[in-house]
Amino acid sequence: MKFEHLIEINDPLNPLIDPMTREQLWRGLVLHAEQPKLFMPHLDECTIVERSPGELHRSRRFGKLIVEDHVSMTPLQQIRYDVHAQGEISASSLTITIETPSDELLFVRFKYDDGHDAVTDEANKMYDEYKKSAYQEADIDAIRIVRELAVEGRLDASYLN
Numbered sequence: 001m002k003f004e005h006l007i008e009i010n011d012p013l014n015p016l017i018d019p020m021t022r023e024q025l026w027r028g029l030v031l032h033a034e035q036p037k038l039f040m041p042h043l044d045e046c047t048i049v050e051r052s053p054g055e056l057h058r059s060r061r062f063g064k065l066i067v068e069d070h071v072s073m074t075p076l077q078q079i080r081y082d083v084h085a086q087g088e089i090s091a092s093s094l095t096i097t098i099e100t101p102s103d104e105l106l107f108v109r110f111k112y113d114d115g116h117d118a119v120t121d122e123a124n125k126m127y128d129e130y131k132k133s134a135y136q137e138a139d140i141d142a143i144r145i146v147r148e149l150a151v152e153g154r155l156d157a158s159y160l161n
Contacts, residue, residue, distance in 0.1 A: 001114045001128040005136050006099075007143050009106040018147065022098060022106060024155040026076045028146030029096060029108075031155075033071045033079055036060065039142045091115040110139045 010019045020028075032039050033056060036046050043060060049068075050057040056071040069083045081094040092114045099107040112135055116124065149155050 001112065001116060001124065001131065003128075003132045003135065004109060004111040005139070007108045007110070007139060009108060009143070010104060012104040018151055020106065020147065020150045020155075022076055022100065023157065024150045025098060025106065025108070025146065027155040027157075028149055029079050029098075030073065031149070032142055032146070033058075033073070033081070039145055040138075108139075108143065110135070 008017075009025055011017050012019075034048065036058075037043050043062060045061040047059045048056050049059050054073045054075070056073075058069055058071060060067045060069070067083060067089060068086060069081050072080045072082070076098065078095060078097045080096075083089060083092045085091045092112070094113075095109075095111040097109045097111070099109055101107070112132075114128075114131075146155070
């Protein structure tokens with residue numbers, strides 16, 4: 001399953017949306033990677049196993065299921081999550097990219113790839129539609145939380161220092 005969707009962050013024509021800076025959005029996306037429990041209440045534990053500039057190796061526990069992944073970050077541009085095949089879990093990836101088609105517009109693109117071939121995708125078509133919907137809802141919810149943190153000032157550089 002290859003799937004992507006776009007979430008609008010800033011829309012100068014919609015006064016109901018509190019605008020965010022690219023920096024605030026970036027800090028929120030990094031927080032999503034470093035402290036995923038803030039965004040996923042069903043996550044039991046997340047341990048950062050190794051940290052280096054622009055990279056994290058994490059271990060996340062959902063009940064008895066443990067998922068290890070690698071997170072790579074290109075500052076103010078992109079975060080990529082790679083899950084390597086482990087046990088019954090197949091390799092997969094999620095790439096989150098900040099897009100700015102103009103000075104006033106700001107978007108986030110979520111791009112998923114579960115690593116399956118076209119034959120497997122066809123066999124899993126109905127299940128994949130459910131997964132797409134769940135992923136999209138989780139991403140919308142994550143951006144909602146990022147927005148709340150921005151409004152509270154918790155994504156401002158002065159708050160984090």
